[in-house]
Amino acid sequence: MSEAEQPIDDGVPSDQSSADADDDEFEPVQVFPESEEMDLRPGADNCYKCSTCDTNCPVAEVDDEFPGPKFQGPEQWRLKRQDDHDIDESVMKCSNCMRCDSSCPSDVPLSQMHNTARGEYVEENMSKFSREYIRNRMLANYRRLAPLASMFPRTANFVMGLSVTKWLGEKTLGVTSERDFPEFATETFREWWTKRGGAHVESEDKRIAYFHGCYSNYNTPEVAKALVRVYEHFGYEIMVPNQSCSGTPMFANGMLDDARRAAETNVRELAAAIEDGADIIASCSSCSMSIRQEYPELFDFEDTDTVAEHTWDAVEYLRVHEDLEAELEGTSVGDEFDDFAYHAPCHSRNQGLDGQTIEVMDAIDGIEAHDVGDSCSGISGTYGWKEENYETSMKIGEDMFEHMAAAEAETGLTECPTCSMQMEHGTGYEIRHTLEVLEAALVGSSAQSAPATEPN
Amino acid sequence: MAITDDVLVIGGGLAGATAALAATETAPDARVRLVTAKQSTLRHASGLIDVLGYAPGSEDHGHEQGQKQKPIVDPFAELDTLPTGHPYERVGGEAVRDALEFFDDIAGDAYAGGHTDKNALVPTHGGTVKPTARYPAATADGLASDDRDALLVGFETLPDFEAPLAAAHLEAAGAPFDARGVTLSFPGIVRDDAKVTRYAHLLDRNERVASEAGAGEIGAREALAAAVEPHLEDEPRVGFPAIVGDDRPAAVRESLADALGVDIFEVPMGPPSLPGLRLEDLLYAALENAGVRVTSGVPVVDYETADGAIDHVIVDRNGAEIPHEAAQYVLATGGLVGKGIESGRERVSEPLFDCHVPHASDRYDWFVDDVFGEQPYARFGLAPDRELRPLDANDDPEFRNLRAAGAVLGGYDYAAEKSGAGVSLATGYVAGTRAGEESE
Numbered sequence: 046m047s048e049a050e051q052p053i054d055d056g057v058p059s060d061q062s063s064a065d066a067d068d069d070e071f072e073p074v075q076v077f078p079e080s081e082e083m084d085l086r087p088g089a090d091n092c093y094k095c096s097t098c099d100t101n102c103p104v105a106e107v108d109d110e111f112p113g114p115k116f117q118g119p120e121q122w123r124l125k126r127q128d129d130h131d132i133d134e135s136v137m138k139c140s141n142c143m144r145c146d147s148s149c150p151s152d153v154p155l156s157q158m159h160n161t162a163r164g165e166y167v168e169e170n171m172s173k174f175s176r177e178y179i180r181n182r183m184l185a186n187y188r189r190l191a192p193l194a195s196m197f198p199r200t201a202n203f204v205m206g207l208s209v210t211k212w213l214g215e216k217t218l219g220v221t222s223e224r225d226f227p228e229f230a231t232e233t234f235r236e237w238w239t240k241r242g243g244a245h246v247e248s249e250d251k252r253i254a255y256f257h258g259c260y261s262n263y264n265t266p267e268v269a270k271a272l273v274r275v276y277e278h279f280g281y282e283i284m285v286p287n288q289s290c291s292g293t294p295m296f297a298n299g300m301l302d303d304a305r306r307a308a309e310t311n312v313r314e315l316a317a318a319i320e321d322g323a324d325i326i327a328s329c330s331s332c333s334m335s336i337r338q339e340y341p342e343l344f345d346f347e348d349t350d351t352v353a354e355h356t357w358d359a360v361e362y363l364r365v366h367e368d369l370e371a372e373l374e375g376t377s378v379g380d381e382f383d384d385f386a387y388h389a390p391c392h393s394r395n396q397g398l399d400g401q402t403i404e405v406m407d408a409i410d411g412i413e414a415h416d417v418g419d420s421c422s423g424i425s426g427t428y429g430w431k432e433e434n435y436e437t438s439m440k441i442g443e444d445m446f447e448h449m450a451a452a453e454a455e456t457g458l459t460e461c462p463t464c465s466m467q468m469e470h471g472t473g474y475e476i477r478h479t480l481e482v483l484e485a486a487l488v489g490s491s492a493q494s495a496p497a498t499e500p501n
Numbered sequence: 502m503a504i505t506d507d508v509l510v511i512g513g514g515l516a517g518a519t520a521a522l523a524a525t526e527t528a529p530d531a532r533v534r535l536v537t538a539k540q541s542t543l544r545h546a547s548g549l550i551d552v553l554g555y556a557p558g559s560e561d562h563g564h565e566q567g568q569k570q571k572p573i574v575d576p577f578a579e580l581d582t583l584p585t586g587h588p589y590e591r592v593g594g595e596a597v598r599d600a601l602e603f604f605d606d607i608a609g610d611a612y613a614g615g616h617t618d619k620n621a622l623v624p625t626h627g628g629t630v631k632p633t634a635r636y637p638a639a640t641a642d643g644l645a646s647d648d649r650d651a652l653l654v655g656f657e658t659l660p661d662f663e664a665p666l667a668a669a670h671l672e673a674a675g676a677p678f679d680a681r682g683v684t685l686s687f688p689g690i691v692r693d694d695a696k697v698t699r700y701a702h703l704l705d706r707n708e709r710v711a712s713e714a715g716a717g718e719i720g721a722r723e724a725l726a727a728a729v730e731p732h733l734e735d736e737p738r739v740g741f742p743a744i745v746g747d748d749r750p751a752a753v754r755e756s757l758a759d760a761l762g763v764d765i766f767e768v769p770m771g772p773p774s775l776p777g778l779r780l781e782d783l784l785y786a787a788l789e790n791a792g793v794r795v796t797s798g799v800p801v802v803d804y805e806t807a808d809g810a811i812d813h814v815i816v817d818r819n820g821a822e823i824p825h826e827a828a829q830y831v832l833a834t835g836g837l838v839g840k841g842i843e844s845g846r847e848r849v850s851e852p853l854f855d856c857h858v859p860h861a862s863d864r865y866d867w868f869v870d871d872v873f874g875e876q877p878y879a880r881f882g883l884a885p886d887r888e889l890r891p892l893d894a895n896d897d898p899e900f901r902n903l904r905a906a907g908a909v910l911g912g913y914d915y916a917a918e919k920s921g922a923g924v925s926l927a928t929g930y931v932a933g934t935r936a937g938e939e940s941e
Contacts, residue, residue, distance in 0.1 A: 100773040105699060112692070147798035149539065354819075399798075
């Protein structure tokens with residue numbers, strides 16, 4: 046047999062060796078060699094092609110050109126066994142909502158396969174000089190630009206809001222001009238934290254390290270401040286370790302090297318905080334998703350698993366470690382908040398947290414949160430910012446917009462920054478974060494809670 | 502601090518959802534939670550609610566080998582004849598009726614068939630006929646017992662439904678009407694493997710698609726009607742594969758019926774199935790209305806006992822262990838396919854609580870050579886007492902506050918009997934009701 050005919054099943058014992066074995070002890074056969082590199086192999090054989098993932102894919106439902114998660118993962122792996130096949134470019138149409146993961150009855154790690162395929166496509170098949178690559182790299186590394194903008198937030202907000210800027214953005218970079226750029230806060234969360242003198246509560250046994258992520262640092266520090274006040278209310282000492290972007294936008298754009306660098310910093314810093322007795326708390330559902338699931342799937346730094354296991358969603362942690370609902374029983378939020386139209390982000394859903402906010406809000410008097418259903422908001426981080434995805438993104442969002450309009454509420458509620466952009470964009474509602482409501486219920490609104498104790 | 506409820510249902514399929522709904526109906530003040538490791542697998546289901554289509558164990562019923570078994574006319578009349586250990590025998594015929602009534606109340610207009618005890622005969626996508634107790638309203642005009650002629654419409658890009666073949670098969674099976682099949686291209690669908698949700702979305706939203714007549718863009722519903730119209734002869738009803746809308750199926754059917762001047766029906770398809778998806782939506786809306794808390798996407802991986810009862814279970818969230826505590830538990834994790842029952846080379850087991858699963862010790866006795874024969878593995882599952890508490894090898898309840906429902910139970914072969922949905926409903930209803938009663 047020539048070398049070319051060598052079967053790919055190179056772990057299978059030859060006939061001679063199996064004839065030698067005279068006991069019938071079962072020995073599993075290693076059909077494919079263990080791969081040292083990232084490939085699409087893990088899980089491909091668990092796929093029995095039921096297509097459940099395909100019925101969950103919000104993109105395939107509205108975009109005829111997207112072949113769906115089953116193709117992107119398991120089928121792509123089989124195709125790739127033939128040497129002349131590159132990763133199909135359609136992988137760039139995947140929005141990384143990760144809904145396929147929780148739909149698979151056979152535990153195929155679909156989003157892991159998509160991340161791997163996207164990384165390979167960008168590395169091997171996308172020109173590093175193309176407009177698309179440069180645009181994606183910028184969007185994925187929003188955190189690198191944000192510090193600049195927040196140094197001159199008013200100028201940045203003014204310039205970004207100009208229609209000429211948007212027009213240029215679309216023409217030169219392919220960033221849709223339909224959307225308004227998120228505003229930069231005049232004071233970042235970390236600036237506020239330093240000015241305030243750091244933690245106001247010290248505790249040996251109740252300690253958390255806050256992974257605020259980029260958005261609540263640069264754009265919505267009120268969410269991060271709410272977290273601080275709520276956790277201090279429960280007697281937690283809060284640490285705010287150095288951190289990089291969680292990596293979510295980098296995964297979604299196939300920028301795995303950038304993601305690896307960011308993850309390495311985060312794992313190192315967060316592992317040190319765990320060493321100091323803290324658990325890791327995130328207020329953004331994509332940040333917690335990334336640290337809990339994507340890091341262990343894609344990276345193997347020392348402590349990656351430890352960090353993943355110690356990372357929690359901010360509300361989930363209080364539910365399990367405190368009697369949050371009992372604490373909220375009988376509280377109210379005054380005039381600041383009314384009823385909410387609540388959208389559970391896909392990345393919360395994938396952590397089993399989609400029902401949580403409604404359950405917690407139930408305990409607060411005088412307000413009600415209405416679940417607007419299980420549809421995807423459609424923006425999926427940087428996805429809906431791309432000119433070529435804008436229409437798809439809005440088509441996906443249509444269900445959510447309609448359900449928000451039908452709900453008896455004029456304010457939106459969610460835990461994901463980009464879902465909140467989409468909710469606002471599609472309905473014009475003001476969108477708040479669950480932690481802000483908890484803050485109002487437990488410690489009074491930020492305006493009232495500013496006094497003596499806090500040099501706000 | 503555990504997340505605490507009164508009743509915890511583990512499993513999000515038909516049995517689990519029914520158990521959770523029955524528990525809150527029985528004990529309106531109880532807090533009921535449903536935890537499901539993955540999204541509900543109802544989208545694998547046909548959406549039909551069968552109770553008993555064929556008698557279990559063909560040999561027992563005097564059939565010659567190879568002779569085709571006759572479908573059961575009145576499933577309720579047969580319930581008393583079932584062998585000991587069959588889930589219907591465990592809960593009793595009255596409970597099966599109650600469960601169906603319970604389902605009818607939840608489903609309202611979305612389902613039909615409740616007017617009679619008799620099985621309806623529903624043509625499926627292969628042209629075979631399935632005996633079933635309840636069927637979606639979308640299928641009502643497609644019954645094989647209806648003697649009106651039918652045109653079946655298939656699509657080039659949906660190879661799972663070969664309309665001419667299905668029509669020929671129906672006629673060969675002796676359907677009392679003329680059936681004809683045509684294959685068309687679906688307006689607005691380009692790719693060969695577009696998802697069923699894409700077809701449904703086009704019709705739900707009546708998206709603009711290129712008109713075949715070349716007259717610009719028209720709504721997908723009008724375009725579809727226009728494509729079918731030239732093929733229609735005198736048939737008063739037209740059957741489509743089950744892709745006729747997801748969120749608004751009634752409105753889509755009405756548009757097509759108005760445009761064509763005929764009745765429209767759906768032929769149930771294999772997975773992933775829109776009638777299954779719609780059933781899932783219907784049940785989860787009912788759960789939300791009933792105030793049942795649903796936690797999905799996370800598996801229950803472990804448990805702790807106290808005094809012979811389950812104290813709490815552990816839910817795994819990406820490595821973090823979240824304790825969930827309740828007074829009563831219902832196990833509805835499915836059978837061999839749903840992974841509620843597992844088999845290795847040595848033994849067959851229930852992976853969560855390791856409840857006893859009766860089976861032969863020699864694995865060569867788990868199957869018979871005749872593929873369509875009576876396969877022992879098809880009946881693998883938990884053996885419960887009459888209130889559905891799983892029994893250990895000594896016939897004692899494994900835990901006093903654990904009940905089981907649906908395909909995790911053994912003693913029946915749902916595929917051969919066509920009893921999957923009925924058993925899930927009946928056992929879910931009984932397990933949920935008892936859990937509700939005892940939670941108070």
